[in-house]
Amino acid sequence: MRRGARRWAVVPAAGRGERFGGSRPKQYVPLLGRPVLSWSLAALLAEPSISGVVVALAPGDRRFTRLPEARDPRVRRCAGGARRELSVANALAALEGEARDHDWVLVHDAARPCLHRDDLRALLDEVGDDAVGGLLALPLSDTLKAADARGSSARTLPREGLWRALTPQMIRYGVLRRALALSIERERAVTDEAAAVEALGMRPRLVAGRADNIKVTLPGDRALAAAILAARSKGSAHRPRLRRPRV
């Protein structure tokens, strides 16, 4: 008899974060005293149904072992690749023999430290037992502009039906391995897992997520991520305690 699908997480953390700049990769920039990657991993590890987390690291990364999450028995590491999809493919290969085709893989950016547990729960619940998977995403709310070569606004694009892809992206292990292998073989650049899956003709579900699940990409994003996390911890500290009913 087929056992239930297990859940694995993959965190590609081998990028250099060139748009962010600075002396260290953005996943190691501190936010309220903890590196970005530490927050991202802690959000996944807070979900007890995740059996293991594979983190893809850049060659020579000496920072990872200093994170408290690196000592978690569910966390393991593998070598990252030159592009994001190669890092994810390496992490999937590291699960070979343990993960089955129908198991779930939740791929989450190392640089997305503000994943809220409600979003993670919504993704797990709404993807449910879908044959392919789904991803957190956000319907576009701004007006879209196409720029000309001079950087002026040339056209306004319709935004109906358009979403921004976030992470985690939760895809069946077998589907994701096939999808990434094909993208890599055809040298098709994919910026998220769902793009590789769509190229197989499959349609991952869009699960509406929170706007504060931001990716730390540009220097200003650091202050924003810190403010989001600070507001959240303040909110939970000030949440009124439930009074016990008098009997």
Ligand code: C5P
């Ligand atoms: O550059 P970008 O922000 O799109 O990267 C998204 C995620 O992919 C980051 O967590 C980054 O560390 C990871 N990545 C990777 N290997 C690469 C490039 C990016 O693991 N070669």
